[in-house]
Amino acid sequence: MENDITADFVKMDETEKITAENEGSQLKEGETEEKIQQGVHNYSAADEYVWPTDTKVLQKLEWFQDQKLALMMHWGPYSQLGIVESWALSDADAEWSRTGIDWEVSGSEFKEQYFGLNKTFNPIRFEPEKWADIAAEAGIRYLVFTTKHHDGFCMWDTRYSDYKITGEDCPYHTNQYADICGHLFEAFRKKGIGIAAYFSKADWHIDSYWAKGYPRGDYMWRGPSYVPAEHREEWEKFVRFTGNQIKELAANYGKLDIMWFDAGWVCEQTGQDIRLGEIIDEIRTWQPGMLCADRTIGGPYENYITPEQCVPEKPLGVPWESCITLGTSFSFAYEDTYKSPREVIHLLTDIVAKGGNLAINVGPQPDGRLPKGAVAALKGMGAWLKVFGEAIYGTRVCAPYKKENIAFTRKGETVYALEMFAEEEAAVPGEVWIPYEGKVKNVTMLDTAERVLFTCSTGGITVKAPCCDKTAAPIARVYKLEV
Structure with a gap:
């Protein structure tokens, strides 16, 4: 997801300004890189939606359509810089993503500094119970949390990577809440709030994705540094790594209502598969009915459609969720401005009237607190929903x-x-x-x-x-x- 470049239209006075951005935004056959413009994803066409056949998944979709309101959170070491999450690492996306960064021609020094942000990430003011209290007061019904963004930094104690919040080179690893996903998910569950684990299928840190020694050299893009069809062994390493991490989250971190997958280009642009369907089918043997949002991919594992920073013009007739920033950025931005409760309620109402859910995004601060402006907006939203929520939830x-x-x-x-x-x-x-x-x-x-x-x-x-x-x-x- 993207940071400041959408600020002009997400700071809206009326919902229709977001709706207007949707014109022509659905995916068309044959599109590849055009599906993502400056980090903002397009979304799958409703008329190509594939309804699940699993009874438990269909029941979970009814639950999903009752919830209406999610809190999405993009958080990681990048919050220390107050810049777009991950995207500045991609040389092919440098023109728009490195705005405000003093970077040299190759970008190698900046990339080295970015990947070193884990050594200073120490959110000692993170209190998961306070986040859960604020979310409950805001009327939030489920959480969409970034377990891992494209940069590969893991916000849980994974066995499969040392680039993680519990790694010894991260100063936060000795904190009582070091396994952030575990503590956050449990705190939200205790409030009756559902859990969606956001997971990027790309990993720009793991050496089986951005591998050295290939013709691309140090010039990187969204996809792998090699051609997967020509280097099957390398690609299989990445596929195994990705599958292991996905199953680890589903096996060790309690009930997951949804797994929310970003970076659809991993398969679309390479023409290769990470066998996500097999992974989800296996997970559903112990987490029956869990939803899978394989965004922009279509097919039986995109259980709901995910417009980003926009609202469809009309009802889609299938389950969907718009992810839209409360401020101007998905990740934390210094001195950000936030929508008023009036703007958010009008946005939510427009979405719900068209049959969708709103995932309102807040980027936590690098110290672990939620920005005061965001908290004020969330609480104002919750005050209205406490009185009028009957007209929103379950409709x-x-x-x-x-x-x-x-x-x-x-x-x-x-x-x-x-x-x-x-x-x-x-x-x-x-x-x-x-x-x-x-x-x-x-x-x-x-x-x-x-x-x-x-x-x-x-x-x-x-x-x-x-x-x-x-x-x-x-x-x-x-x-x-x-x-």
């Missing part, structure tokens, strides 16, 4: 989905109409036209249970909204329609 799509500033969700015989106000200064009308064409028996306000008068006409109903005595427009008013 499904309801036509007409969204018209102007009114979005719709449904749960059984109840339809929720969410009237959103883009700004505090927005006018709050006393009469509201709700373009729901079905039969309506009663209308109440979700927050107060107050019944409101309404009249039916062609194409919808007009409700007499209760007086609004607030000095600022609410984030949203929610009408509960008994149908």
Whole structure:
């Protein structure tokens, strides 16, 4: 994932600014490197989605579609620099990813310094229970955490690499919380929050991927340094290493609801397979129903689609999740700015009305704390959801989905109409036209249970909204329609 280059459009005033970025963004046959523009991934076409046949996986997909809201977290030694995670290591991506870095022509000195960041990564203010408390207060239902990004640094005590948080050359390895994934996952589970393990299929640190002695020399890109079809033994080393790490996470770190795989180019651009399907099938023998998000790959192991930094224009008709930054970056950025609770709730509402989930991303600080601005936004979001969450969690799509500033969700015989106000200064009308064409028996306000008068006409109903005595427009008013 990418850092500052999406700042211009993720710092939005309205959800539609994100939606606009989605135009033409779905993957087309024959595309390779175009699927990733400056670190931002495209997403698979909904009409090519393959529904699972495993009953337990289908049941888990229903669970997934009930959750609606995830906390995504990109965290690793790179947070010390406040730059894009991993991407600056790729010489082929240097032009956009090394902005603000004083790097020489070859980039070799910078890459050496980057890979040495583990020697200074010491997040002694990390308290997993506090993170879990904040997430619970924010209304988060599942966590998507970077166990390993493309740079290869492992945030768990892996047997298969020394480049890890518990490595002897990392000063944090003696801390009581050194096995970060283990402690973080357990703290979140205790709050009833689901666990998704993000794992990059690329590893730019392991010598069986970016191997020395090949014609590419020191000039590296997203893929391996060699042609896998011509060097089968090298590639098989990498495949075994990757499979071992994936199975290790699933075997030693408790129940995983989802495994979330990034770096689809590992297979797409090389034409080779890491046999992920075999790995997932094996894991499901002891973790039945676990979801697999093999993003951008399609097929039976991309159990849900993952738009990045964008929202589809219309409902997709299949399970999906937009991963979008709360600030301007996926990883920690110094003096970052964060979306307001109003912006995040409007974003969430737009996504849920179209049948998706929101994975809102926060990059923790290098010392182990969450940025104050991010915490304030999360808590404000949670305060709204505590009152109005009934209209979000566990709902499904309801036509007409969204018209102007009114979005719709449904749960059984109840339809929720969410009237959103883009700004505090927005006018709050006393009469509201709700373009729901079905039969309506009663209308109440979700927050107060107050019944409101309404009249039916062609194409919808007009409700007499209760007086609004607030000095600022609410984030949203929610009408509960008994149908």
